[in-house]
Amino acid sequence: MKDNENEILITQKQIDNYYNKFGLNKTLSSLHLWGLGVGTVIGGTFFGWNYGLEESGPVGFIFSTIMVTLFYIFITRIFYKFSILLPYAGGPYAYVRKELGKFEGYLAGVFTVVEFLFAASAVTISINSYLINIFPDSSNINLAAGVYLFFLIMHIIGIKNSAIIELIMTGISISALILFIMGTYNSIDLTNILIETPIIGGYNGIIKSIPYTLWFYLCIEGISLSAEETKNPSTNMKLGFRYSILTVSVFNFIVVMICLSSVNMKYLLSNDYPLYSVLKVSQPNDKVLLSVFSFLALISLFSCLNGMINGYSRQIFSLSRAGYLPKIFSRIHSITKTPYLAILVPGIVGIILSTTLNANNLIFIASIASISMFIFVIHSYTKLKENNFEINNKYKKWKNFLGLYMTNAIIVIYVLYSIISKGKVLQVLIFSSIIILYYFLFSRRFIINDAPEEMESKEDILEIN
Amino acid sequence: MKLNFRLNNKKQLQVDRAKLRKLGYIQELDRSVGIFSNFSISFSVISILTGLITLYDLNNLGNGYYEFWSWIIVGVFQLFMAFSLGEIASCYPIESGVYEWTNILSNNILGWFNGWISLIGWIACTTGINFGLSEFILQIFGVESSVASILLICILIISIQTLINFAGIKLITIFNNYSVILHITGVLIISFLLLIFSKHPVDWQEVSISKAFDNFNILYYIPSLLTTAWTLTAFDASASISEECINPTKTVPVGMIMSVAVSIICGSLLLFSLNQNSSVLSDIQIKSGIVSIDIIITTLGHTVGKFISIILVLAMFSCGLASHTVTARIIYAFSRKNGLPFSAIWKSIPENYDVPIFSILICSAIEILLSFIILIISSKQGNALPLITSLSTAGIYMSYAIVMISAISKRRQINKDKGNFHLGKFGLIFNIVSLIWAVTITGIMIVFYAKMFYIIILILIIYYFVYMKKILMHKEKRLSENELIKIENDRGID
Numbered sequence: 001m002k003d004n005e006n007e008i009l010i011t012q013k014q015i016d017n018y019y020n021k022f023g024l025n026k027t028l029s030s031l032h033l034w035g036l037g038v039g040t041v042i043g044g045t046f047f048g049w050n051y052g053l054e055e056s057g058p059v060g061f062i063f064s065t066i067m068v069t070l071f072y073i074f075i076t077r078i079f080y081k082f083s084i085l086l087p088y089a090g091g092p093y094a095y096v097r098k099e100l101g102k103f104e105g106y107l108a109g110v111f112t113v114v115e116f117l118f119a120a121s122a123v124t125i126s127i128n129s130y131l132i133n134i135f136p137d138s139s140n141i142n143l144a145a146g147v148y149l150f151f152l153i154m155h156i157i158g159i160k161n162s163a164i165i166e167l168i169m170t171g172i173s174i175s176a177l178i179l180f181i182m183g184t185y186n187s188i189d190l191t192n193i194l195i196e197t198p199i200i201g202g203y204n205g206i207i208k209s210i211p212y213t214l215w216f217y218l219c220i221e222g223i224s225l226s227a228e229e230t231k232n233p234s235t236n237m238k239l240g241f242r243y244s245i246l247t248v249s250v251f252n253f254i255v256v257m258i259c260l261s262s263v264n265m266k267y268l269l270s271n272d273y274p275l276y277s278v279l280k281v282s283q284p285n286d287k288v289l290l291s292v293f294s295f296l297a298l299i300s301l302f303s304c305l306n307g308m309i310n311g312y313s314r315q316i317f318s319l320s321r322a323g324y325l326p327k328i329f330s331r332i333h334s335i336t337k338t339p340y341l342a343i344l345v346p347g348i349v350g351i352i353l354s355t356t357l358n359a360n361n362l363i364f365i366a367s368i369a370s371i372s373m374f375i376f377v378i379h380s381y382t383k384l385k386e387n388n389f390e391i392n393n394k395y396k397k398w399k400n401f402l403g404l405y406m407t408n409a410i411i412v413i414y415v416l417y418s419i420i421s422k423g424k425v426l427q428v429l430i431f432s433s434i435i436i437l438y439y440f441l442f443s444r445r446f447i448i449n450d451a452p453e454e455m456e457s458k459e460d461i462l463e464i465n
Numbered sequence: 466m467k468l469n470f471r472l473n474n475k476k477q478l479q480v481d482r483a484k485l486r487k488l489g490y491i492q493e494l495d496r497s498v499g500i501f502s503n504f505s506i507s508f509s510v511i512s513i514l515t516g517l518i519t520l521y522d523l524n525n526l527g528n529g530y531y532e533f534w535s536w537i538i539v540g541v542f543q544l545f546m547a548f549s550l551g552e553i554a555s556c557y558p559i560e561s562g563v564y565e566w567t568n569i570l571s572n573n574i575l576g577w578f579n580g581w582i583s584l585i586g587w588i589a590c591t592t593g594i595n596f597g598l599s600e601f602i603l604q605i606f607g608v609e610s611s612v613a614s615i616l617l618i619c620i621l622i623i624s625i626q627t628l629i630n631f632a633g634i635k636l637i638t639i640f641n642n643y644s645v646i647l648h649i650t651g652v653l654i655i656s657f658l659l660l661i662f663s664k665h666p667v668d669w670q671e672v673s674i675s676k677a678f679d680n681f682n683i684l685y686y687i688p689s690l691l692t693t694a695w696t697l698t699a700f701d702a703s704a705s706i707s708e709e710c711i712n713p714t715k716t717v718p719v720g721m722i723m724s725v726a727v728s729i730i731c732g733s734l735l736l737f738s739l740n741q742n743s744s745v746l747s748d749i750q751i752k753s754g755i756v757s758i759d760i761i762i763t764t765l766g767h768t769v770g771k772f773i774s775i776i777l778v779l780a781m782f783s784c785g786l787a788s789h790t791v792t793a794r795i796i797y798a799f800s801r802k803n804g805l806p807f808s809a810i811w812k813s814i815p816e817n818y819d820v821p822i823f824s825i826l827i828c829s830a831i832e833i834l835l836s837f838i839i840l841i842i843s844s845k846q847g848n849a850l851p852l853i854t855s856l857s858t859a860g861i862y863m864s865y866a867i868v869m870i871s872a873i874s875k876r877r878q879i880n881k882d883k884g885n886f887h888l889g890k891f892g893l894i895f896n897i898v899s900l901i902w903a904v905t906i907t908g909i910m911i912v913f914y915a916k917m918f919y920i921i922i923l924i925l926i927i928y929y930f931v932y933m934k935k936i937l938m939h940k941e942k943r944l945s946e947n948e949l950i951k952i953e954n955d956r957g958i959d
Contacts, residue, residue, distance in 0.1 A: 292769060
């Protein structure tokens with residue numbers, strides 16, 4: 001009896017110690033998660049998507065937007081189910097690790113890091129060009145790097161601070177969109193959509209425009225990476241995911257419809273800032289509106305950057321905690337309880353990336369990494385369903401899994417197609433072989449079984465045995 | 466950690482209930498309001514975005530400049546008042562503060578009078594807010610305001626508020642917490658945009674003290690006193706939900722003082738930025754009737770102006786909601802002491818509810834009736850808003866004055882019963898300053914605007930001698946603590 005008591009005491013103490021060393025603060029509520037989710041992707045509504053029109057034409061673009069929105073509704077559903085089941089900082093790594101194994105988990109984790117880090121660098125480039133537009137004298141100083149550093153420091157100071165800042169910036173971005181809708185709803189004219197060739201290039205055109213519509217939602221799955229810092233994850237994750245995707249998709253749809261219908265397609269293509277240019281056409285005399293809007297749009301980019309920093313830092317932290325990446329990244333600051341090295345070091349890499357690569361390449365890499373990660377996650381979800389829900393009815397079983405396998409197959413084909421059509425097979429091969437080699441040379445030997453993601457997978461194996 | 470917090474919370478609830486038993490009541494309402502929510506209900510009722518926007522430079526006399534200075538003066542004195550009332554609230558944390566405090570500190574006859582005066586002030590306050598909101602909505606949608614349209618929108622607003630009130634105090638606190646964010650961000654947005662996009666650079670001459678005394682005339686200050694004194698009042702809202710607050714002896718005074726202080730800062734910013742741009746008024750051909758909105762729309766353009774109007778509508782609505790909640794609680798507490806006609810109905814709380822349903826309903830009904838009366842009077846005399854707001858100001862300030870008189874006379878008792886918040890030997894000075902201030906404002910309001918107040922006082926005196934005298938003379942037996950514990954046990958409250 002006494003031994004038993006002792007055991008319990010030691011275990012409790014061990015858990016406390018473990019969480020003191022490697023645990024993150026549990027402070028976020030569903031509202032913060034909503035702010036994080038919406039804030040991370042809302043910048044996509046302001047910039048960048050208009051180039052997709054060249055490939056598909058206005059109606060084709062709307063089709064492509066609807067397809068991508070449906071896909072993301074599907075994928076966020078999988079993510080929130082997983083994040084309730086495994087509420088750890090690991091996110092995709094934790095899910096894939098549990099269902100498929102160590103190597104696959106590692107790959108999913110690294111893809112997530114690549115996605116967030118490269119997307120953050122792409123956003124930094126946009127911020128830079130935007131700031132140069134506002135302050136033309138400062139073109140030789142990298143102001144965006146300063147902004148990046150500022151958000152890195154905010155993240156180190158504490159998750160709660162950065163979540164509140166993110167929430168405020170999300171609120172600002174949404175008010176900017178409301179302002180945009182209020183300023184332009186009068187100028188809707190459907191003849192701009194139904195032009196002579198509403199769909200350029202047919203099916204091919206729609207598929208070619210997908211990378212641009214993906215940009216609307218890229219990195220929204222970052223919410224799941226904050227699961228370990230969320231209070232009561234089972235309800236809050238669900239609310240956070242559900243309302244984020246709802247908010248973003250509704251605003252995207254309204255904004256795209258207004259933009260396409262109020263000006264000519266060619267005018268949109270010739271502008272770097274689609275929303276601003278549309279607003280300029282509908283309210284040419286309202287100087288206050290235009291300057292307020294351009295300032296608020298800048299804030300939306302900041303919120304994107306902030307959300308992406310949150311994403312990669314949590315993923316790197318969890319990978320390092322489990323031993324896949326060097327141990328040093330999982331060090332937690334004793335006062336602020338944040339993984340300061342996992343925030344700072346990749347951040348500096350991100351700044352360097354933003355000065356060396358161009359935005360199109362960065363976005364291409366980020367979106368390919370993101371979709372490849374989804375392949376693993378969807379496959380794990382299929383495995384989860386197969387293992388945990390014994391469905392006797394064969395018809396139902398087929399219906400359930402056919403959808404998942406089919407989706408996955410389509411995504412795989414899409415990834416291969418887009419890599420080949422862009423002619424970047426060699427680069428992708430080199431890049432992924434570096435990642436794979438790193439695993440077989442280093443990570444494999446240092447995996448730590450005490451990490452919660454690993455423990456969770458272990459227990460499962462024991463149960464099965 | 467979480468478990469520990471719950472334990473403390475439960476202990477705190479027991480302490481609060483024991484304190485309430487000592488004062489002679491049992492816990493009937495849901496005690497769940499924290500310190501921020503307490504601050505937010507007062508802040509929402511004060512609502513700088515309601516008072517200062519709808520009454521800014523009323524009648525377009527160029528009063529904006531005086532409003533800035535009277536705002537500062539009112540602010541300083543109201544801080545004194547908040548400290549004085551906070552001290553009393555800390556001693557006697559009972560629902561419907563003002564009425565119960567007078568009861569305890571003097572006799573129940575003065576208490577009854579004060580209860581009525583405060584209630585009239587609060588009902589007029591809620592009606593004024595909802596009335597102003599209806600006019601505002603009609604203006605921004607460009608609908609011509611007629612008796613029927615204003616009344617229709619008034620009824621619509623009040624019914625929504627009633628429904629939200631039925632849903633319980635938790636939903637209202639959520640609304641109020643968002644309302645605080647809305648108010649503060651709203652003030653910041655309006656002020657910064659007005660200052661950044663002002664047609665001319667910032668003119669500090671607008672706030673210089675020397676200009677305040679140039680051709681000094683007290684008559685210039687009186688209309689601006691109406692605006693500012695009506696806006697920065699009714700912070701006894703915090704005390705009115707005392708029985709729904711956790712640890713009210715601390716949260717209520719802090720909530721009151723904080724709400725006044727934050728309002729002063731935000732309000733001065735708002736008035737300063739509006740004054741900076743008041744020169745644009747001379748360029749406008751078509752005026753909407755609400756001067757502040759004219760300034761905002763001319764300076765910032767139509768789209769941004771409309772956007773700000775949406776924020777203002779939401780802020781005013783939440784202000785009305787908070788005020789409606791508090792008024793219903795005052796009716797509930799007053800009828801608990803049989804101070805109202807048909808008290809038995811208003812004080813009853815049906816099973817499965819923890820809000821005073823009938824008080825909420827009667828409150829809505831009176832508000833609609835009052836809006837109708839005001840509309841009919843105003844159709845003959847012109848602008849209705851000063852009429853109703855001055856009535857509210859006079860009522861609420863007079864009730865504060867009566868509390869201060871009772872507090873000064875029973876200073877020793879307050880020192881003995883002191884709660885967590887106590888002014889010590891400065892208490893008397895604070896009380897006297899507050900008393901002089903409240904009497905002055907009440908006098909100004911009654912003499913210059915609220916002639917209706919004489920009639921109301923007269924009706925009250927007649928009502929007292931005809932009906933209430935017998936009831937109030939007959940002293941009700943107070944239940945002892947043990948009896949209250951027994952009742953609580955019978956009802957199964959743990």
